[in-house]
Amino acid sequence: MKQLRSNVIRAGLEALYLTGAHRLFHPIFAGIGSIFTLHHVRPAREAAFQPNSHLEVTPQFLRAVLAHLRSRSVDIVTMDELHRRLTERDLSRRFASFTFDDGYRDNRDFALPIMREFDAPFTVHVTSDFAQGVGNLWWIALEMVIAKASAIEAGIDGAAIRIDTSTPSAKHAAFERLHDWLRGLPGRDDLAREIGALAASHGIDQAAICRDLCLSWDELKPFAAEPLVGIGAHTVTHCNLAHQSDDIASQEMATSRARIESAIQRPVLHFAYPYGDRVAAGPREFALAKAAGFKTAVTTRPGMIFPESAEYPTALPRVSLNGNFQDERILPVLTSGAATAMWNGFRRIDAA
Ligand SMILES: [Zn+2]
Numbered sequence: 001m002k003q004l005r006s007n008v009i010r011a012g013l014e015a016l017y018l019t020g021a022h023r024l025f026h027p028i029f030a031g032i033g034s035i036f037t038l039h040h041v042r043p044a045r046e047a048a049f050q051p052n053s054h055l056e057v058t059p060q061f062l063r064a065v066l067a068h069l070r071s072r073s074v075d076i077v078t079m080d081e082l083h084r085r086l087t088e089r090d091l092s093r094r095f096a097s098f099t100f101d102d103g104y105r106d107n108r109d110f111a112l113p114i115m116r117e118f119d120a121p122f123t124v125h126v127t128s129d130f131a132q133g134v135g136n137l138w139w140i141a142l143e144m145v146i147a148k149a150s151a152i153e154a155g156i157d158g159a160a161i162r163i164d165t166s167t168p169s170a171k172h173a174a175f176e177r178l179h180d181w182l183r184g185l186p187g188r189d190d191l192a193r194e195i196g197a198l199a200a201s202h203g204i205d206q207a208a209i210c211r212d213l214c215l216s217w218d219e220l221k222p223f224a225a226e227p228l229v230g231i232g233a234h235t236v237t238h239c240n241l242a243h244q245s246d247d248i249a250s251q252e253m254a255t256s257r258a259r260i261e262s263a264i265q266r267p268v269l270h271f272a273y274p275y276g277d278r279v280a281a282g283p284r285e286f287a288l289a290k291a292a293g294f295k296t297a298v299t300t301r302p303g304m305i306f307p308e309s310a311e312y313p314t315a316l317p318r319v320s321l322n323g324n325f326q327d328e329r330i331l332p333v334l335t336s337g338a339a340t341a342m343w344n345g346f347r348r349i350d351a352a
Pocket residue numbers: 101102234238273274275
């Protein structure tokens with residue numbers, strides 16, 4: 001199903017590019033700028049089973065995006081500057097802001113050198129448990145369990161089931177099923193318990209995943225001192241905030257902010273909602289982020305920035321640089337606003 005959706009999106013992007021129809025969208029749907037969502041930046045890997053590949057782009061693709069924006073004279077700005085332009089109505093030039101979620105070490109090792117080539121600032125939204133080395137990167141643990149196993153026993157909705165994971169297509173189907181089940185579990189602890197049990201029974205060390213992939217506090221300090229780097233918050237545990245009580249959701253925001261500020265000795269004024277889609281961040285979370293004092297908070301709802309986005313600084317949409325669509329030909333389509341307009345039903349503002 002995800003593969004089908006992926007193919008439909010790819011066909012849509014290509015059709016827009018080939019027909020030039022994206023140009024018709026430009027005046028109405030391009031807005032005044034965009035915020036890009038990225039996760040990993042690293043060289044492509046060989047493995048056949050990479051169900052999280054949408055969360056990574058290659059250094060070459062990142063460079064192509066930056067070159068495209070520079071060729072169009074788009075200003076690449078910090079989230080502070082984006083906020084200033086919106087609130088002061090300083091909208092004469094198009095802008096783009098780059099955000100990287102979770103706090104991966106490859107952001108330092110592969111993204112930073114390329115961002116430097118273009119003198120382009122960027123924001124990394126750090127999950128504080130990941131920097132602490134105790135985070136639950138459950139989607140990667142699940143990938144590793146399924147890659148290794150030929151079958152998986154799991155208790156889903158009270159029933160013990162056995163899922164075949166012996167072939168590449170079975171692995172993809174199993175990932176989709178288990179991923180959706182885990183993401184739908186209500187509490188923070190439910191997800192941790194279930195993925196913990198799966199990882200333990202298949203010999204996957206979750207703490208090692210976190211330490212291997214994420215910047216530690218010691219690494220974040222010098223990274224945050226880089227002139228082009230801004231650090232934002234992305235909760236303590238990377239939970240689905242919409243599933244939490246008011247108290248826990250507020251504490252996830254405030255505590256992650258406090259921990260990051262104390263580690264890097266700088267104010268943390270920007271936030272990204274984990275998962276960030278409609279089922280993980282809605283009006284209550286937008287209000288909580290505002291109450292927590294964040295200047296901006298970004299979702300993963302697709303969309304461009306419009307002048308009226310100034311009224312919803314904690315419900316900002318983004319444009320995903322999705323690893324499954326690393327084709328330079330789609331860049332004019334992405335920056336025209338045509339793709340996001342189609343994906344969000346031609347809304348300029350989507351904050352409800
Ligand atoms: Zn995240």
